[in-house]
Amino acid sequence: MNDTEVIGEDYADAVLFKESWERRSFDRCDFSEADMRGLVTKGCTFTNCTFRSTDLGDSKHTATAFRSCTFDRAVLSGASFTSCSLLGSSFTACVLRPISLHETDLTLASLVRVNLRKVDLRGLRFREANLNEADLRDTDLRGADLQAARLLGTNLAGADLRGARIDANGWVQAKIAGATVDLTMAVAFAAAHGLTVEELGGDS
Structure with missing residues (x-):
């Protein structure tokens, strides 16, 4: 693919197997049912793109942004994302495991x-x-x-969950039985549930 900036293109059913893209931009493109297995991207941008029933298995993405993209029943097993952004993207009924996510937003x-x-x-x-x-x-x-x-x-x-940042609503809404937390988080959990935590050794 020679274009560095593509707008509104239809790639439905396209075979893009093991292609390598660098610094390319896609805006409002449709990749529905495309074969993108093993695709390698570096420094690319996908904005408002659709990945419906798309096979992205074993693809590799580095410093690539998927902004407000739609992943519907897409296959991402074996995919890796390093220093990427998935800002505002949605994932519905997708196959995600195993997947590698590092330094990703x-x-x-x-x-x-x-x-x-x-x-x-x-x-x-x-x-x-x-x-x-x-x-x-x-x-x-x-x-x-x-x-x-x-x-x-x-x-x-x-x-x-050690060192994770969770607000009070999260502590109340999530199911966390058996999770590992640090002391600060345990106090935050207690406070979110209306408990008062005091140090031992107070007035006798």
């Missing part, structure tokens, strides 16, 4: 009911993301930013 992303069980999500940014009813059991969320994220019914059982 998922701010405002819609991840309702996604299955990311046992995935390494350390240090990721999920600010204001919609994670309602997502399966995050046994995930590694150490240092992740979950501030203002919607966590209603989110299953965090067995997750490692």
Whole structure:
């Protein structure tokens, strides 16, 4: 593909197997049912693009942005995202495991009911993301930013949450039985549930 900037192009059913793209921009393009297995992108931008039933298995993305894109029943198993942005993108009924996400921004992303069980999500940014009813059991969320994220019914059982940032609503809405937290987080959890925590050794 020679174009560096593409607007409104229809790539539905296209075979883009193991192609390599660098510093290319796609705006409002349709990649529905395209074969994008093994695709390699570096420094690319996808804005308001559609990936419906698209196969992105084993694709590799570095410093690439997917902004307000729609992933509907897409296959992302084996895909890796490093230093990427998925800002405002939505994922519906997608196959995501196994997936590799490092230093990636998922701010405002819609991840309702996604299955990311046992995935390494350390240090990721999920600010204001919609994670309602997502399966995050046994995930590694150490240092992740979950501030203002919607966590209603989110299953965090067995997750490692040490150092993660979660607001009071998150502590109340999520299922966190069996999760690992640090002392500061335990106090925040207690406060979110209306408990008062006092140090021992007070007045006898």
